[in-house]
Amino acid sequence: MSEWKARRFWTATTVAEADDGFAVHLDGRGIRTPGKTALVLPTRPMAEAVAAEWDAQHENIDPLSMPVTRSANSALDKVHPQHAEVADMLAAYGDADLLCYRAASPAELAARQAEDWDPALDWAETALGVRLHIRAGVVHAAQNPDGLARLAAQVHALDDFRLTAFHDLVSLSGSLVLGFAAAQGWRDADAIWRLSRLDESWQEDQWGRDDEAHDASEVKRAAFLHAKRFWDMC
Structure with missing residues (x-):
């Protein structure tokens, strides 16, 4: 049986201002971390780097190709608590x-x-x-x-x-x-x-x-x- 892979489901990737930082939107909807926390980044350059990683995904999402996203997830889900x-x-x-x-x-x-x-x-x-x-x-x-x-x-x-x-x-x-x-x-x-x-x-x-x-x-x-x-x- 082949391993299930998350597939790209969005068309447009954008950066938007949010409370206390910047959010990345996929077709207008904000991203959440694996721990279900809203992915709000502290600076625009970081948000733009995350957006670029998501925008570069093809049919299947490859988390290993998204190091900035993974580090941001760790900051919110692992380090913050x-x-x-x-x-x-x-x-x-x-x-x-x-x-x-x-x-x-x-x-x-x-x-x-x-x-x-x-x-x-x-x-x-x-x-x-x-x-x-x-x-x-x-x-x-x-x-x-x-x-x-x-x-x-x-x-x-x-x-x-x-x-x-x-x-x-x-x-x-x-x-x-x-x-x-x-x-x-x-x-x-x-x-x-x-x-x-x-x-x-x-x-x-x-x-x-x-x-x-x-x-x-x-x-x-x-x-x-x-x-x-x-x-x-x-």
């Missing part, structure tokens, strides 16, 4: 940030980590008001609680849509600092993604590329770049 819990989970990355755990050896890897990651920690001290401290090895050592509280407050201050984007910027990179750096435009998103993959790149340089691991990383890279695009639409 548990905003505090999501913010707490992301803020916790600050206490075990990727950038803070350095190789004791080989010396070449340690030097590359210092060269590439120290500027991000320097940026965070200026932009976020917190200096995270470096540790050698992988054993957890807690950061200063006051600094973590300042970082957590900045995460909790994000609205539902920005927090949705921030979730992927942090969880995919493994770094709260890099998540903030990407969101705030410290460097372009692709350069920040490469910083998060420094250890993997080092391994490739030494032992050659694992094609399966590389392909998985490219999927994550695309998701990271989408998260930055979604953030910018907010």
Whole structure:
């Protein structure tokens, strides 16, 4: 038996102003999320991106071709009901940030980590008001609680849509600092993604590329770049 697929049922896709934002209409009717919430977007650029995704659908609707719509659905159906819990989970990355755990050896890897990651920690001290401290090895050592509280407050201050984007910027990179750096435009998103993959790149340089691991990383890279695009639409 073939799998049932939702079919295109509308002709015209338009953007209209709505209470607290912008709505996308299909033949004059507003879209709802899978959770039955009215899909109201915070900015016109985001609404126009959602409209373009719907307008590009052919006979069968392909949700995988609609990343902005899916992120907006997540903001309303998943992040909004548990905003505090999501913010707490992301803020916790600050206490075990990727950038803070350095190789004791080989010396070449340690030097590359210092060269590439120290500027991000320097940026965070200026932009976020917190200096995270470096540790050698992988054993957890807690950061200063006051600094973590300042970082957590900045995460909790994000609205539902920005927090949705921030979730992927942090969880995919493994770094709260890099998540903030990407969101705030410290460097372009692709350069920040490469910083998060420094250890993997080092391994490739030494032992050659694992094609399966590389392909998985490219999927994550695309998701990271989408998260930055979604953030910018907010």
